[in-house]
Amino acid sequence: MATKGPNIREFQKRFPDEDTCLTHLMRTRYGERFSCLNCQKEATFYRVKNRRCFECEHCGYQVYPTAGTPFEKTRTPLRDWFFVMFLFCASRNGVAAKEVERQLGVTYKTAWRMCFLIRGYMGYVDGDTPMGGPGGGIVEVDKTFIGGKDKRGEGDKSVVLGMVERGGDVVTRHVADRTAYSVVPQIRKHVKPGSFIHTDEAAAFRSLTERHGYAHETVDHSEKEYVRFTDGEPVDTNTIEAFWSQVKRGINGTYISVSKKYLQTYLREFEYRHNLRHAPYLMFDCLLAAFPKVQLERP
Numbered sequence: 044m045a046t047k048g049p050n051i052r053e054f055q056k057r058f059p060d061e062d063t064c065l066t067h068l069m070r071t072r073y074g075e076r077f078s079c080l081n082c083q084k085e086a087t088f089y090r091v092k093n094r095r096c097f098e099c100e101h102c103g104y105q106v107y108p109t110a111g112t113p114f115e116k117t118r119t120p121l122r123d124w125f126f127v128m129f130l131f132c133a134s135r136n137g138v139a140a141k142e143v144e145r146q147l148g149v150t151y152k153t154a155w156r157m158c159f160l161i162r163g164y165m166g167y168v169d170g171d172t173p174m175g176g177p178g179g180g181i182v183e184v185d186k187t188f189i190g191g192k193d194k195r196g197e198g199d200k201s202v203v204l205g206m207v208e209r210g211g212d213v214v215t216r217h218v219a220d221r222t223a224y225s226v227v228p229q230i231r232k233h234v235k236p237g238s239f240i241h242t243d244e245a246a247a248f249r250s251l252t253e254r255h256g257y258a259h260e261t262v263d264h265s266e267k268e269y270v271r272f273t274d275g276e277p278v279d280t281n282t283i284e285a286f287w288s289q290v291k292r293g294i295n296g297t298y299i300s301v302s303k304k305y306l307q308t309y310l311r312e313f314e315y316r317h318n319l320r321h322a323p324y325l326m327f328d329c330l331l332a333a334f335p336k337v338q339l340e341r342p
């Protein structure tokens with residue numbers, strides 16, 4: 044069953060103005076009641092009129108919920124930030140800076156920077172918990188080629204490795220090339236030993252069973268074999284291939300072209316949406332809660 048994602052009407056209802064956004068940021072970061080840093084008492088913090096802060100009911104100590112976030116030193120209203128974050132969570136194919144420029148009436152530079160920061164945080168929130176394991180789901184591993192001008196060869200294309208646990212999370216890595224030397228260390232890092240791994244017949248995957256202790260099955264695409272069964276489980280790489288289609292629709296359709304330098308950040312944006320696909324509302328709040336915890340490099 045597909046989960047119904049948030050729509051724009053719900054966004055407007057939930058965040059009608061700047062104050063609602065500020066209160067939501069405060070609650071997401073600190074909760075309803077928490078220990079006051081100054082008087083140490085458990086306290087409710089009330090909004091201070093005309094200021095972007097809340098104060099302790101006992102001692103009047105003030106907390107600014109935007110402190111340490113990208114919202115702190117910007118003239119862009121909080122609601123605009125929320126709106127762009129909402130677009131990132133609700134869209135399937137990504138959000139173009141040009142679209143943000145148009146919707147918010149800000150400069151392209153501002154729009155680009157907002158997108159850059161939000162995308163960076165999406166990758167940070169997502170994290171990369173190792174997947175699979177003997178009791179875990181089957182992990183599909185596959186490589187794909189993204190970008191480049193050369194239509195036929197691999198020439199200037201980027202090689203991306205993807206690992207997805209069926210029914211679970213996806214992890215992608217932009218790797219140097221398609222050799223075992225580049226690919227296997229990433230698999231060992233992200234897929235637990237003893238996992239069931241399904242791949243195509245590419246040479247890079249040949250050592251997975253003998254040398255690295257995985258239960259490895261392959262599907263031979265060159266023989267037009269797309270699915271076969273071992274112990275009742277289909278051997279295929281359909282889940283990761285569906286993910287690649289989504290990424291390519293986004294990168295070719297929305298972003299047009301992505302430089303190698305930023306490719307991994309874009310990939311992480313798609314990972315984030317995939318990994319939180321069953322919790323569209325949580326997607327937004329997780330992102331919001333992450334903002335103060337990490338300082339990203341500014342573009």
Ligand SMILES: [Zn+2]
Pocket residue numbers: 079080081082083084086099100101102103104
């Ligand atoms: Zn206090």
